Amino acid sequence: MTDKAISRRFFGAAAAGLAALGITGAAAKPAAPKAIPTGKPFILTTWDFGPGANAVGWPMLASGASAIDAVEAAINHVELLGDYWVGAGGVPNEVGETTLDAMIMWGPTHDLGAVGCLKRVKKAISVARAVMEKTQHSLIVGDDATRFAARMGFTETSLTSVVSQQAWDKWAAKGEKTDAFDPEPIRKGDQLVGHDTVGSIALDAAGNLCVGCSTNGREFKIPGRVGDSPIAGAGAYVDQAVGGAVATGNGDVMMRFLPTYHAVELMRGGMAPQAAAEAAIKRIEDAGYSIGGGIAVIRRDGVHGGAKTGWEDTPFSYSVQTAAGNVKTPVS
Numbered sequence: 467m468t469d470k471a472i473s474r475r476f477f478g479a480a481a482a483g484l485a486a487l488g489i490t491g492a493a494a495k496p497a498a499p500k501a502i503p504t505g506k507p508f509i510l511t512t513w514d515f516g517p518g519a520n521a522v523g524w525p526m527l528a529s530g531a532s533a534i535d536a537v538e539a540a541i542n543h544v545e546l547l548g549d550y551w552v553g554a555g556g557v558p559n560e561v562g563e564t565t566l567d568a569m570i571m572w573g574p575t576h577d578l579g580a581v582g583c584l585k586r587v588k589k590a591i592s593v594a595r596a597v598m599e600k601t602q603h604s605l606i607v608g609d610d611a612t613r614f615a616a617r618m619g620f621t622e623t624s625l626t627s628v629v630s631q632q633a634w635d636k637w638a639a640k641g642e643k644t645d646a647f648d649p650e651p652i653r654k655g656d657q658l659v660g661h662d663t664v665g666s667i668a669l670d671a672a673g674n675l676c677v678g679c680s681t682n683g684r685e686f687k688i689p690g691r692v693g694d695s696p697i698a699g700a701g702a703y704v705d706q707a708v709g710g711a712v713a714t715g716n717g718d719v720m721m722r723f724l725p726t727y728h729a730v731e732l733m734r735g736g737m738a739p740q741a742a743a744e745a746a747i748k749r750i751e752d753a754g755y756s757i758g759g760g761i762a763v764i765r766r767d768g769v770h771g772g773a774k775t776g777w778e779d780t781p782f783s784y785s786v787q788t789a790a791g792n793v794k795t796p797v798s
């Protein structure tokens with residue numbers, strides 16, 4: 467074979483390989499990145515926390531603040547409410563201690579910060595933000611998350627309140643055991659009562675998206691248990707070009723299906739937000755799980771949707787605030 471023939475053969479094969487990858491001579495030039503439109507700011511927050519949390523985050527967005535500041539402030543507001551399910555003073559674990567899970571994810575960089583089983587620090591979403599902004603890590607857990615928080619200047623304090631102490635005392639006095647050793651909730655109906663989470667999604671005037679969530683997790687959980695909330699694609703997920711989603715419910719099961727990642731990816735493929743939310747929840751049902759759970763989804767153009775499974779008598783809702791006001795949407 468002549469040199470010319472060898473080189474023709476080599477370059478022919480190489481060109482065919484590149485063509486198979488969708489790279490041709492003419493298309494080899496990198497395409498100009500598609501500009502992402504800025505869109506109209508919004509903030510979405512789940513459950514009955516929605517109107518109050520949005521009332522904190524929205525004025526910030528309206529005056530030009532970043533979506534990450536609005537999400538953090540909205541969730542801090544809920545974490546400090548003294549609600550039994552989110553933040554300080556709520557849901558004790560099996561030994562009576564309150565521990566927190568939280569995550570924040572920033573659209574422009576796809577960066578993430580999360581804490582799992584955080585102890586003795588109130589603003590879990592702010593510690594998650596410190597993980598994201600101050601370190602290369604994405605998730606820090608347990609006592610080490612507390613030590614990290616202290617290192618970042620957060621105050622250590624007890625998360626036990628009169629309410630959480632009484633709840634645990636009552637439960638322990640009855641000789642109850644954690645339900646975490648019960649059989650999996652497959653075709654049996656969700657045995658879980660007692661779990662809740664706040665999730666927020668914001669778009670700012672600069673066109674940046676952020677999602678966050680925070681929870682005390684599951685009542686009387688086994689110490690060390692971490693739920694879905696700090697797991698990317700489970701508790702929350704954002705894609706700067708597409709939109710975001712937040713989840714709530716039985717995180718032990720929901721994290722197996724990455725429902726927020728699933729919904730965002732379906733929207734990327736062109737599915738409408740409501741259909742994407744329903745499809746992500748249906749995947750869990752189709753696998754045979756009977757749980758209580760829901761997701762709220764919003765595309766970056768502000769079109770939103772939600773879906774739930776179980777929770778026939780539990781009024782799951784989410785609220786979206788824009789310049790036009792706050793609208794609370796019940797999920798059926």
Ligand code: SD4
Nearest residue numbers: 661662663683693715717
């Ligand atoms: C968890 N997903 O830790 C959370 C709890 C929750 O509604 O959202 N419950 O499993």
